[in-house]
Amino acid sequence: xxxxxxxxxxxxxxxxxxxxxxxxxxxxxxxxxxxxxxxxxxxxxxxxxxxxxxxxxxxxxxxxxxxxxxxxxxxxxxxxxxxxxxxxxxxxxxxxxxxxxxxxxxxxxxxxxxxxxxxxxxxxxxxxxxxxxxxxxxxxxxxxxxxxxxxxxxxxxxxxxxxxxxxxxxxxxxxxxxxxxxxxxxxxxxxxxxxxxxxxxxxxxxxxxxxxxxxxxxxxxxxxxxxxxxxxxxxxxxxxxxxxxxxxxxxxxxxxxxxxxxxxxxxxxxxxxxxxxxxxxxxxxxxxxxxxxxxxxxxxxxxxxxxxxxxxxxxxxxxxxxxxxxxxxxxxxxxxxxxxxxxxxxxx
Amino acid sequence: xxxxxxxxxxxxxxxxxxxxxxxxxxxxxxxxxxxxxxxxxxxxxxxxxxxxxxxxxxxxxxxxxxxxxxxxxxxxxxxxxxxxxxxxxxxxxxxxxxxxxxxxxxxxxxxxxxxxxxxxxxxxxxxxxxxxxxxxxxxxxxxxxxxxxxxxxxxxxxxxxxxxxxxxxxxxxxxxxxxxxxxxxxxxxxxxxxxxxxxxxxxxxxxxxxxxxxxxxxxxxxxxxxxxxxxxxxxxxxxxxxxxxxxxxxxxxxxxxxxxxxxxxxxxxxxxxxxxxxxxxxxxxxxxxxxxxxxxxxxxxxxxxxxxxxxxxxxxxxxxxxxxxxxxxxxxxxxxxxxxxxxxxxxxxxxxxxxxxxxxxxxxxxxxxxxxxxxxxxxxxxxxxxxxxxxxxxxxxxxxxxxxxxxxxxxxxxxxxxxxxxxxxxxxxxxxxxxxxxxxxxxxxxxxxxxxxxxxxxxxxxxxxxxxxxxxxxxxxxxxxxxxxxxxxxxxxxxxxxxxxxxxxxxxxxxxxxxxxxxxxxxxxxxxxxxxxxx
Numbered sequence: 001x002x003x004x005x006x007x008x009x010x011x012x013x014x015x016x017x018x019x020x021x022x023x024x025x026x027x028x029x030x031x032x033x034x035x036x037x038x039x040x041x042x043x044x045x046x047x048x049x050x051x052x053x054x055x056x057x058x059x060x061x062x063x064x065x066x067x068x069x070x071x072x073x074x075x076x077x078x079x080x081x082x083x084x085x086x087x088x089x090x091x092x093x094x095x096x097x098x099x100x101x102x103x104x105x106x107x108x109x110x111x112x113x114x115x116x117x118x119x120x121x122x123x124x125x126x127x128x129x130x131x132x133x134x135x136x137x138x139x140x141x142x143x144x145x146x147x148x149x150x151x152x153x154x155x156x157x158x159x160x161x162x163x164x165x166x167x168x169x170x171x172x173x174x175x176x177x178x179x180x181x182x183x184x185x186x187x188x189x190x191x192x193x194x195x196x197x198x199x200x201x202x203x204x205x206x207x208x209x210x211x212x213x214x215x216x217x218x219x220x221x222x223x224x225x226x227x228x229x230x231x232x233x234x235x236x237x238x239x240x241x242x243x244x245x246x247x248x249x250x251x252x253x254x255x256x257x258x259x260x261x262x263x264x265x266x267x268x269x270x271x272x273x274x275x276x277x278x279x280x281x282x283x284x285x286x287x288x289x290x291x292x293x294x295x296x297x298x299x300x301x302x303x304x305x306x307x308x309x310x311x312x313x314x315x316x317x318x319x320x321x322x323x324x325x326x327x328x329x330x331x332x333x334x335x336x337x338x339x340x341x342x343x344x345x346x347x348x
Numbered sequence: 349x350x351x352x353x354x355x356x357x358x359x360x361x362x363x364x365x366x367x368x369x370x371x372x373x374x375x376x377x378x379x380x381x382x383x384x385x386x387x388x389x390x391x392x393x394x395x396x397x398x399x400x401x402x403x404x405x406x407x408x409x410x411x412x413x414x415x416x417x418x419x420x421x422x423x424x425x426x427x428x429x430x431x432x433x434x435x436x437x438x439x440x441x442x443x444x445x446x447x448x449x450x451x452x453x454x455x456x457x458x459x460x461x462x463x464x465x466x467x468x469x470x471x472x473x474x475x476x477x478x479x480x481x482x483x484x485x486x487x488x489x490x491x492x493x494x495x496x497x498x499x500x501x502x503x504x505x506x507x508x509x510x511x512x513x514x515x516x517x518x519x520x521x522x523x524x525x526x527x528x529x530x531x532x533x534x535x536x537x538x539x540x541x542x543x544x545x546x547x548x549x550x551x552x553x554x555x556x557x558x559x560x561x562x563x564x565x566x567x568x569x570x571x572x573x574x575x576x577x578x579x580x581x582x583x584x585x586x587x588x589x590x591x592x593x594x595x596x597x598x599x600x601x602x603x604x605x606x607x608x609x610x611x612x613x614x615x616x617x618x619x620x621x622x623x624x625x626x627x628x629x630x631x632x633x634x635x636x637x638x639x640x641x642x643x644x645x646x647x648x649x650x651x652x653x654x655x656x657x658x659x660x661x662x663x664x665x666x667x668x669x670x671x672x673x674x675x676x677x678x679x680x681x682x683x684x685x686x687x688x689x690x691x692x693x694x695x696x697x698x699x700x701x702x703x704x705x706x707x708x709x710x711x712x713x714x715x716x717x718x719x720x721x722x723x724x725x726x727x728x729x730x731x732x733x734x735x736x737x738x739x740x741x742x743x744x745x746x747x748x749x750x751x752x753x754x755x756x757x758x759x760x761x762x763x764x765x766x767x768x769x770x771x772x773x774x775x776x777x778x779x780x781x782x783x784x785x786x787x788x789x790x791x792x793x794x795x796x797x798x799x800x801x802x803x804x805x806x807x808x809x810x811x812x813x814x815x816x817x818x819x820x821x822x823x824x825x826x827x828x829x830x831x832x833x834x835x836x837x838x839x840x841x842x843x844x845x846x847x848x849x850x851x852x853x854x855x856x857x858x859x860x861x862x863x864x865x866x867x868x869x870x871x872x873x874x875x876x877x878x879x880x881x882x883x
Contacts, residue, residue, distance in 0.1 A: 043759060053799075171602060
């Protein structure tokens with residue numbers, strides 16, 4: 001028998017080790033893939049026209065003349081000191097680039113998952129309750145469309161309809177050009193910054209603009225994750241509704257609403273939390289296609305563009321962020337598990 | 349299970365809220381009156397330093413933000429206009445050029461602009477030795493020599509001495525390039541770190557004197573330029589010009605149709621065609637200094653045969669490509685000098701002629717054709733053109749295997765000359781015929797470890813005679829004679845080169861009909877946004 005604090009320490013220690021190992025492994029894989037793709041990173045900096053001696057010098061400056069293992073170790077050493085290097089494409093420190101592009105993605109993904117989970121779970125429940133009925137089919141078709149239609153096409157069509165034809169929402173970009181320099185961007189989360197500006201000045205125009213730019217891409221991402229979440233909810237719910245404790249609850253004479261929401265859903269929530277957390281992580285990685293269509297300067301575009309130019313500092317920096325997000329959300333869903341399901345709590 | 353799991357009232361409330369949110373007029377179209385908004389894909393931008401920047405997007409920013417001694421006239425690219433210099437001349441021996449600046453010039457920062465700033469800027473570009481530095485060093489302004497050969501002779505006068513006699517047009521034309529932009533020496537000296545001439549700072553900042561000053565560049569998001577009230581000439585009509593990074597052509601089109609941008613710069617032929625019927629939108633286009641070509645690596649024994657080289661030129665359906673694949677974005681052109689440059693030839697001897705090509709292949713001992721690969725960038729219109737050529741080559745028995753790749757990937761292979769065939773483009777580095785002649789028709793050393801690796805080298809085309817002729821054209825002082833020399837070089841090139849020249853690119857832009865004064869320049873640095881106004 002060990003004491004409680006000691007055990008907590010052990011668990012915490014194991015956690016840190018596993019996180020560090022995961023991130024290191026992720027970095028190693030990304031680094032070596034990046035270095036074996038047949039693209040010369042010096043080309044991205046110096047360009048096709050550069051004389052040979054300029055290219056050579058650039059390769060040296062990038063440390064490309066060193067063995068790959070040495071390059072990797074150097075990178076990790078610097079990264080540990082908080083120096084992720086400079087992006088060759090943007091000329092900025094990678095840290096600054098990510099600080100700018102990640103909030104754009106975070107804002108979009110968070111609104112997306114709120115819509116996705118907020119609507120997906122009730123729809124899934126509804127479909128399970130009305131299994132085989134109209135509601136079930138309707139939700140299934142909606143989910144299938146959301147899952148199988150290319151998001152690129154869906155995005156363009158949504159723009160044509162809601163932006164060009166109906167004029168309900170603003171178009172691509174995060175905010176109207178008129179507000180581009182009208183307020184301070186402290187957090188990088190446009191809604192938040194605009195809201196703070198609005199509180200101080202009483203001018204809500206910038207906030208409305210930011211909101212109306214966000215609505216469409218967030219709904220689209222939301223729809224996309226809704227499709228998946230509602231299907232999973234339905235299947236988890238069906239499992240629960242067939243269980244014996246539901247029969248017992250009915251026999252006790254509990255109301256149907258109480259049985260569905262308090263008993264069945266509560267148990268279905270346990271696996272559902274993981275599904276939602278992973279969907280969220282997937283959105284946080286940045287949806288390249290959505291970001292392309294909506295000219296949204298997020299993380300997905302940043303990483304993809306960097307990868308195409310073999311801008312490894314930027315790619316690795318982005319990978320660390322995405323990896324950390326995944327690990328973080330995994331840990332969070334584990335913690336929620338414990339909260340939701342008493343059996344997973346350590347009872348010793 | 350008959351009871352409702354969600355009450356009707358709750359459902360109704362949620363529905364009403366959704367409807368309300370949907371019907372609120374959230375969008376405000378139209379751009380601010382004093383701001384010009386341009387949708388453009390500028391992910392190629394890597395630096396705002398004129399000594400380093402060599403990308404197309406950067407060119408446009410440099411052209412609006414920085415001044416040089418001279419500019420060329422966009423309406424007649426063979427004519428020169430004063431910019432910072434009010435007069436210039438060349439000595440009788442043809443080696444010393446002298447310039448006199450306008451008086452009372454100022455940078456956007458407020459610092460005065462004099463001959464020492466010009467000298468500093470050239471020294472800086474040469475000593476930093478980034479990609480575009482060769483435009484200046486080719487006259488002997490080497491790292492060792494630049495301080496002796498370029499000197500201020502007074503507060504407003506300076507002289508430039510070349511290592512030998514060159515065609516004066518060549519020297520002047522090179523001085524219109526971005527790399528010859530004049531930067532604010534006092535401002536940069538304050539930003540200097542470890543003797544870098546402020547290069548780290550200038551990558552993302554501004555130190556110029558042009559009609560617009562660069563306020564901010566947020567990579568893949570926005571570039572904002574403001575009017576420079578210290579500019580000596582007519583002030584910019586717009587108070588602010590904003591470039592928004594929009595990668596996707598369809599998105600650019602939607603923004604333009606809706607009026608959220610004033611100008612869209614990167615539209616596909618399909619989107620341009622669709623906009624042509626919109627009465628709120630106008631189109632404009634200009635032939636650029638960029639030519640597209642197919643090149644045959646002479647290291648491949650089949651491709652090295654002169655008859656095979658010629659056969660390829662008869663196996664392209666130029667008419668079909670011109671009428672469909674490059675409609676509105678290019679015109680068929682069969683010479684390495686783009687139209688608009690001194691001496692550029694219009695001759696177009698080749699058309700699709702399978703019988704002739706077959707006869708040539710038989711003469712080369714390959715009557716049944718052969719198999720060969722091509723490295724292709726997976727973007728339009730290159731992909732469509734490659735597929736079209738694959739079809740026409742097949743008619744003569746040549747089987748073309750397409751190896752698609754990303755731009756940097758195919759380029760890496762091309763530069764190592766391990767390709768068979770490559771399809772690509774070349775844009776003029778400065779507005780003089782030598783820029784293209786130097787790469788297409790000049791190869792001083794064909795060995796694998798050569799110091800210079802022009803396009804002729806990349807295709808292992810060994811041409812001592814043509815190289816001499818190209819060198820002669822670069823130093824011919826008589827303009828008319830010089831033009832004639834380039835005509836001859838192009839004629840020889842059309843006949844025997846391993847390059848199948850395809851077309852000259854046209855840059856097209858679409859803009860709202862209330863925009864006035866937009867003219868796309870033949871080079872990126874001559875698209876002047878400061879001349880544009882809005883009604």
